[in-house]
Amino acid sequence: MRMGLIVVSASLLGLAAACAPAATEKPAAEAPPAAEVASTPRPVTLPVSLNAVMVALVDHASEPLWLDAYEPPTTEDGWREAEHHAYxxxxxxxxxxxxxxGPNxxxxxxxxxxxxxxxxxSAAGMDALAATRARNVALLNTAGDRLVAACEACHTEYKLGMPSMGIYKSPDYPVPER
Ligand code: HEC
Known part of the structure; x- marks a missing residue:
């Protein structure tokens, strides 16, 4: 705890030092208010392609949710896992x-x-979250239907015949036990 406090105050000092030159260049009155600086949007880009996000996150989390709607989890851990997929x-x-x-x-x-x-x-995911939290299989089915419709609608419009980065879903998902 003590160590943590020391680290935090050291980094705050670092911040203060980094700000110091700007403060001497401009009169304090001209500096933008702190709230304005904090709300300035930063351009955020993902470190991988949307194609990779589709396969490694979207597809990877949605498949087990659909399977859970057919064969519901029987353990508390299983339901927890389903909740995480919904998140x-x-x-x-x-x-x-x-x-x-990705190029597009x-x-x-x-x-x-x-x-x-x-x-x-995302909204279908929130439905799935409510369903998994309630441990309600009927609701999970409805959420699953909304989810699959969301995937299909977008793929019909945007998905190219060949993924731009050449990343396909594994043809044998779920991976068979070895
Ligand atoms: C907002 C649009 C959008 C939504 C929603 C969406 N996708 Fe995609 N998906 C794409 C696009 C576009 C690509 C192709 C990316 C590329 O080529 O760079 C793609 C690619 C994929 C791929 C890899 C390519 C392949 O053929 O194997 C998988 C798997 C995939 N999506 C699964 C899903 C699943 C499952 C859902 C729903 C749970 C979903 N996607 C929802 C737009 C979407």
Whole structure:
């Protein structure tokens, strides 16, 4: 605890030092208010392609949710896992509104229609979250239907015949036990 406090105060000192030169260049009155600086949007880009996000996150979290709707979890751990997948869908729908390293990513995320479809996927993820939290299989089925419709609507409009980065879902998902 003590160590933590020391580290925090050291980094605050570092911040103060970094700000100091600016403060001497300009009179304090001209400096933008702190709230304004904090709310300035930063351009955030993903370190991988949207194609990779689709395979490693979106597809990876959605498949088990659909399977759970057919064969519901029988343990508390299983339901917890389902909840985590639902979180991943809800957040994933927002994440794919940021461009990554794929050649078409920036064009896609600049399109209002893409944003609308990604939001729909996120909303379906929130439905799945409510269903898994309630341990309610009927609701999970309904959420699963909404989810699959969200995937299909967007793929019909945007998915190229061949993924731009050549990353396909594994043909044998779920991976068979070895
Ligand atoms: C907002 C649009 C959008 C939504 C929603 C969306 N996708 Fe995608 N998906 C794409 C695009 C575009 C690609 C192709 C990316 C590329 O080529 O760079 C893709 C690629 C993929 C791929 C890899 C390519 C392949 O053929 O194997 C998988 C798997 C995938 N999506 C699964 C899903 C699943 C499952 C869902 C729903 C749970 C979903 N996607 C929702 C737009 C979307």
């Amino acid at each position: 991943q869908m809800a957040v994933g729908g927002k994440l794919i509104q940021l461009a990554g390293t 990513d920036a064009t896609w995320v600049a399109d209002a229609n893409w944003i609308r479809m990604a939001d729909e996927m």
